Amino acid sequence: QKEVEQDPGPLSVPEGAIVSLNCTYSNSAFQYFMWYRQYSRKGPELLMYTYSSGNKEDGRFTAQVDKSSKYISLFIRDSQPSDSATYLCAMSYQTFRIIQGAQKLVFGQGTRLTINP
Amino acid sequence: KAGVTQTPRYLIKTRGQQVTLSCSPISGHRSVSWYQQTPGQGLQFLFEYFSETQRNKGNFPGRFSGRQFSNSRSEMNVSTLELGDSALYLCASSTYSGTPNYGYTFGSGTRLTVV
Numbered sequence: 001q002k003e004v005e006q007d008p009g010p011l012s013v014p015e016g017a018i019v020s021l022n023c024t025y026s027n028s029a030f031q032y033f034m035w036y037r038q039y040s041r042k043g044p045e046l047l048m049y050t051y052s053s054g055n056k057e058d059g060r061f062t063a064q065v066d067k068s069s070k071y072i073s074l075f076i077r078d079s080q081p082s083d084s085a086t087y088l089c090a091m092s093y094q095t096f097r098i099i100q101g102a103q104k105l106v107f108g109q110g111t112r113l114t115i116n117p
Numbered sequence: 118k119a120g121v122t123q124t125p126r127y128l129i130k131t132r133g134q135q136v137t138l139s140c141s142p143i144s145g146h147r148s149v150s151w152y153q154q155t156p157g158q159g160l161q162f163l164f165e166y167f168s169e170t171q172r173n174k175g176n177f178p179g180r181f182s183g184r185q186f187s188n189s190r191s192e193m194n195v196s197t198l199e200l201g202d203s204a205l206y207l208c209a210s211s212t213y214s215g216t217p218n219y220g221y222t223f224g225s226g227t228r229l230t231v232v
Contacts, residue, residue, distance in 0.1 A: 043121070043207050043223030044160070088160065104150070104173055105221070107160035 003027050006089055006108025015117050019076040023089035023108045026070065030091040030106075033065050035074045038086045038110065047087075048074060079115045086110045119144065121210050121224035129230045135196040138227045142189050142210030146222075148172075149191040151183060154205040154226070163206075166191055195229075203231045 006023045013019055021035075032051055036044035048063040050056045050072075056063045062075040072091075076083055089108040122141040130136050142149050151163040162175040166185035183193040189210075195202055205226040 041225065043209075043225050045223065046221065090160075104162040104165065104175065105152075105160075106162070107152075109159040 001026060002109075003106050004089060004091060004108045007111055008109045010112040010114060012114045012116060013079060015079060015081060015115055017079050017115075019079050019083070019113060019115075021074040021076075021087050021089075021111050021113070023072050024070055025072070025091060025106075027091075027093070027106075028067070028070065029093040032092045033063070033072050034090045034092075034105070035061075035063055036088040036090055036107075038088060040085075044088055081115045081117050084114045086112045121208055121222050123206075123208050123224035123227050125227060126225065127228045127230075129232060130198050131232055132198055132200060134198050135194060136198060136229060137192055137194045138206055138208075138229070140191045140193075140208030140210075140224060142191070142208075143222055146210035146212055147189050148211045149185055149189065150209045150211075150221075151191070151193050152207045152209065153177075154207055155203075160207070163193065198231045200231050203229060205229075 004023055004025045035048040037047045038044040048058060048061055050063045050065050053065050053067040060077045064073040072089055088110040090105045092105050121143055124139045140149055148167045150165040152160045153163055154160045163177055163181055164174045164183050165172045169185045180196045185191045205228050207223050207226045209221050209223045211221045
Protein backbone atom coordinates (compact mmCIF):
# COMPACT_ATOMS: atom_id res chain seq x y z
CA GLN A 1 0.00 0.00 0.00
CA LYS A 2 1.31 3.44 -0.91
CA GLU A 3 1.81 6.01 1.83
CA VAL A 4 -0.24 8.55 -0.12
CA GLU A 5 -3.18 7.63 -2.34
CA GLN A 6 -4.63 9.95 -4.94
CA ASP A 7 -7.14 9.17 -7.67
CA PRO A 8 -5.30 9.78 -10.96
CA GLY A 9 -8.51 10.69 -12.77
CA PRO A 10 -8.74 12.05 -15.39
CA LEU A 11 -11.27 14.58 -14.15
CA SER A 12 -13.12 16.79 -16.61
CA VAL A 13 -15.47 19.59 -15.52
CA PRO A 14 -17.10 22.63 -17.18
CA GLU A 15 -15.72 26.10 -16.67
CA GLY A 16 -17.04 27.75 -13.52
CA ALA A 17 -17.56 24.48 -11.64
CA ILE A 18 -16.21 23.79 -8.19
CA VAL A 19 -13.48 21.18 -8.30
CA SER A 20 -12.65 18.88 -5.41
CA LEU A 21 -9.38 16.98 -5.35
CA ASN A 22 -8.50 14.57 -2.55
CA CYS A 23 -5.73 12.47 -1.08
CA THR A 24 -5.60 9.96 1.72
CA TYR A 25 -2.51 8.92 3.60
CA SER A 26 -1.45 6.24 6.03
CA ASN A 27 1.48 7.78 7.93
CA SER A 28 0.21 9.73 10.91
CA ALA A 29 3.63 11.38 11.28
CA PHE A 30 2.97 13.64 8.31
CA GLN A 31 2.62 17.23 9.49
CA TYR A 32 3.07 19.35 6.39
CA PHE A 33 0.69 19.09 3.47
CA MET A 34 1.11 20.64 0.09
CA TRP A 35 -0.59 20.84 -3.25
CA TYR A 36 1.45 21.20 -6.38
CA ARG A 37 0.25 22.04 -9.87
CA GLN A 38 2.07 20.65 -12.88
CA TYR A 39 1.46 21.85 -16.39
CA SER A 40 2.43 19.71 -19.34
CA ARG A 41 6.19 19.65 -19.97
CA LYS A 42 6.84 21.59 -16.77
CA GLY A 43 7.97 20.77 -13.26
CA PRO A 44 5.53 20.93 -10.32
CA GLU A 45 4.94 24.32 -8.74
CA LEU A 46 3.76 24.84 -5.18
CA LEU A 47 0.14 25.94 -5.03
CA MET A 48 -0.88 25.61 -1.39
CA TYR A 49 0.81 24.67 1.84
CA THR A 50 -0.80 23.83 5.17
CA TYR A 51 0.45 22.68 8.51
CA SER A 52 -1.49 20.12 10.54
CA SER A 53 -5.29 20.14 10.51
CA GLY A 54 -7.40 23.02 9.31
CA ASN A 55 -8.26 25.11 6.29
CA LYS A 56 -6.28 27.57 4.25
CA GLU A 57 -7.67 29.82 1.55
CA ASP A 58 -5.83 31.60 -1.23
CA GLY A 59 -8.02 33.28 -3.81
CA ARG A 60 -10.06 30.62 -5.59
CA PHE A 61 -8.17 27.80 -3.86
CA THR A 62 -8.91 26.24 -0.48
CA ALA A 63 -6.86 23.49 1.11
CA GLN A 64 -8.28 21.36 3.91
CA VAL A 65 -6.52 18.90 6.16
CA ASP A 66 -8.29 16.40 8.41
CA LYS A 67 -5.57 14.57 10.31
CA SER A 68 -8.05 12.46 12.25
CA SER A 69 -9.26 10.95 8.98
CA LYS A 70 -5.85 11.19 7.25
CA TYR A 71 -7.54 13.02 4.42
CA ILE A 72 -6.65 16.21 2.58
CA SER A 73 -8.55 18.16 -0.04
CA LEU A 74 -8.05 20.98 -2.49
CA PHE A 75 -11.06 22.94 -3.70
CA ILE A 76 -10.99 25.18 -6.75
CA ARG A 77 -13.85 27.66 -7.06
CA ASP A 78 -14.92 29.26 -10.33
CA SER A 79 -12.61 26.94 -12.25
CA GLN A 80 -10.94 28.31 -15.38
CA PRO A 81 -9.49 26.59 -18.45
CA SER A 82 -6.08 27.81 -17.26
CA ASP A 83 -6.52 25.56 -14.21
CA SER A 84 -6.23 22.53 -16.48
CA ALA A 85 -3.17 20.66 -15.19
CA THR A 86 -2.12 17.74 -13.05
CA TYR A 87 -2.56 18.37 -9.34
CA LEU A 88 -0.31 16.52 -6.93
CA CYS A 89 -0.66 16.29 -3.20
CA ALA A 90 2.55 15.99 -1.21
CA MET A 91 3.41 15.52 2.44
CA SER A 92 6.35 15.57 4.74
CA TYR A 93 7.20 15.23 8.42
CA GLN A 94 9.87 17.86 8.31
CA THR A 95 10.05 21.14 10.11
CA PHE A 96 11.32 24.50 8.95
CA ARG A 97 14.40 24.17 11.13
CA ILE A 98 17.70 23.21 9.67
CA ILE A 99 18.28 19.85 11.28
CA GLN A 100 20.37 16.84 10.65
CA GLY A 101 18.91 14.22 8.45
CA ALA A 102 17.13 15.67 5.48
CA GLN A 103 13.60 14.63 4.80
CA LYS A 104 11.74 14.23 1.58
CA LEU A 105 8.38 14.91 0.02
CA VAL A 106 6.03 11.98 -0.47
CA PHE A 107 3.74 12.58 -3.42
CA GLY A 108 0.39 11.27 -4.48
CA GLN A 109 -0.04 9.92 -7.99
CA GLY A 110 -1.46 13.21 -9.27
CA THR A 111 -4.93 13.94 -10.67
CA ARG A 112 -5.19 15.12 -14.24
CA LEU A 113 -7.78 17.90 -14.39
CA THR A 114 -9.34 19.43 -17.50
CA ILE A 115 -11.61 22.50 -17.35
CA ASN A 116 -13.76 22.69 -20.45
CA PRO A 117 -14.72 26.18 -21.76
CA LYS B 118 15.85 35.59 -10.94
CA ALA B 119 16.74 32.45 -12.87
CA GLY B 120 14.90 29.28 -11.90
CA VAL B 121 16.18 25.75 -11.59
CA THR B 122 17.84 24.72 -14.85
CA GLN B 123 18.02 21.12 -15.94
CA THR B 124 19.95 19.87 -18.92
CA PRO B 125 19.41 18.27 -21.28
CA ARG B 126 15.61 18.55 -21.63
CA TYR B 127 15.31 15.34 -23.64
CA LEU B 128 17.53 12.32 -23.92
CA ILE B 129 17.31 8.98 -25.71
CA LYS B 130 19.62 6.20 -24.62
CA THR B 131 20.03 2.51 -25.31
CA ARG B 132 19.70 -0.22 -22.69
CA GLY B 133 22.98 -0.85 -20.94
CA GLN B 134 24.34 2.65 -21.50
CA GLN B 135 24.85 5.19 -18.76
CA VAL B 136 23.59 8.74 -18.55
CA THR B 137 24.41 11.90 -16.63
CA LEU B 138 21.83 14.60 -15.96
CA SER B 139 22.63 18.08 -14.74
CA CYS B 140 20.85 20.51 -12.45
CA SER B 141 21.74 24.12 -11.68
CA PRO B 142 19.81 25.34 -8.63
CA ILE B 143 18.52 28.83 -7.98
CA SER B 144 21.35 31.11 -7.00
CA GLY B 145 21.90 30.90 -3.25
CA HIS B 146 20.12 27.58 -2.86
CA ARG B 147 22.37 24.95 -1.36
CA SER B 148 20.03 21.98 -1.28
CA VAL B 149 19.30 19.97 -4.41
CA SER B 150 16.90 17.04 -4.50
CA TRP B 151 16.19 14.64 -7.33
CA TYR B 152 12.89 12.91 -8.12
CA GLN B 153 11.82 10.39 -10.72
CA GLN B 154 8.36 10.78 -12.23
CA THR B 155 6.64 7.95 -14.10
CA PRO B 156 2.97 7.42 -15.00
CA GLY B 157 2.80 4.27 -12.92
CA GLN B 158 4.67 5.31 -9.76
CA GLY B 159 4.27 9.08 -9.80
CA LEU B 160 6.98 11.18 -8.21
CA GLN B 161 9.52 9.25 -6.19
CA PHE B 162 12.39 10.67 -4.19
CA LEU B 163 15.88 9.70 -5.35
CA PHE B 164 18.26 11.68 -3.13
CA GLU B 165 19.11 15.06 -1.68
CA TYR B 166 22.42 16.88 -1.56
CA PHE B 167 23.36 19.76 0.67
CA SER B 168 26.79 21.38 0.73
CA GLU B 169 28.20 18.57 -1.42
CA THR B 170 26.97 15.87 0.98
CA GLN B 171 24.22 13.37 0.33
CA ARG B 172 21.73 13.87 3.17
CA ASN B 173 19.04 11.38 2.26
CA LYS B 174 18.47 8.63 -0.26
CA GLY B 175 15.32 7.00 -1.60
CA ASN B 176 14.70 3.36 -2.39
CA PHE B 177 16.46 3.11 -5.70
CA PRO B 178 19.18 0.65 -6.74
CA GLY B 179 22.84 1.57 -6.62
CA ARG B 180 22.79 2.23 -10.36
CA PHE B 181 21.40 5.62 -9.44
CA SER B 182 23.96 7.98 -8.00
CA GLY B 183 24.57 11.67 -7.72
CA ARG B 184 26.91 14.35 -6.58
CA GLN B 185 26.96 18.03 -5.83
CA PHE B 186 29.70 20.48 -6.60
CA SER B 187 30.99 23.39 -4.55
CA ASN B 188 28.86 25.82 -6.59
CA SER B 189 25.75 23.75 -5.62
CA ARG B 190 25.25 22.42 -9.12
CA SER B 191 24.32 18.76 -9.06
CA GLU B 192 24.53 15.81 -11.37
CA MET B 193 22.84 12.46 -11.24
CA ASN B 194 24.08 9.39 -13.01
CA VAL B 195 22.29 6.22 -14.00
CA SER B 196 24.47 3.31 -15.06
CA THR B 197 23.46 0.20 -16.99
CA LEU B 198 20.19 1.71 -18.13
CA GLU B 199 17.03 -0.40 -18.16
CA LEU B 200 13.80 0.19 -20.05
CA GLY B 201 12.09 0.92 -16.74
CA ASP B 202 14.37 3.89 -16.15
CA SER B 203 12.45 5.81 -18.79
CA ALA B 204 10.98 8.72 -16.86
CA LEU B 205 10.95 12.43 -16.23
CA TYR B 206 13.77 13.25 -13.83
CA LEU B 207 13.08 16.35 -11.79
CA CYS B 208 15.46 18.40 -9.74
CA ALA B 209 14.32 20.72 -6.96
CA SER B 210 16.35 23.26 -5.03
CA SER B 211 15.78 25.02 -1.75
CA THR B 212 17.67 27.27 0.60
CA TYR B 213 17.85 24.83 3.48
CA SER B 214 18.39 21.15 3.78
CA GLY B 215 15.51 19.03 4.94
CA THR B 216 12.84 21.60 4.28
CA PRO B 217 11.02 20.35 1.22
CA ASN B 218 7.96 22.32 2.19
CA TYR B 219 9.75 25.68 2.21
CA GLY B 220 11.02 27.44 -0.86
CA TYR B 221 11.17 24.21 -2.82
CA THR B 222 11.41 24.98 -6.55
CA PHE B 223 11.37 22.36 -9.28
CA GLY B 224 13.04 22.51 -12.64
CA SER B 225 11.24 21.47 -15.83
CA GLY B 226 12.94 18.10 -15.81
CA THR B 227 14.89 15.87 -18.16
CA ARG B 228 12.81 13.42 -20.14
CA LEU B 229 14.85 10.22 -20.45
CA THR B 230 13.77 7.52 -22.87
CA VAL B 231 15.57 4.18 -22.82
CA VAL B 232 15.17 2.06 -25.94
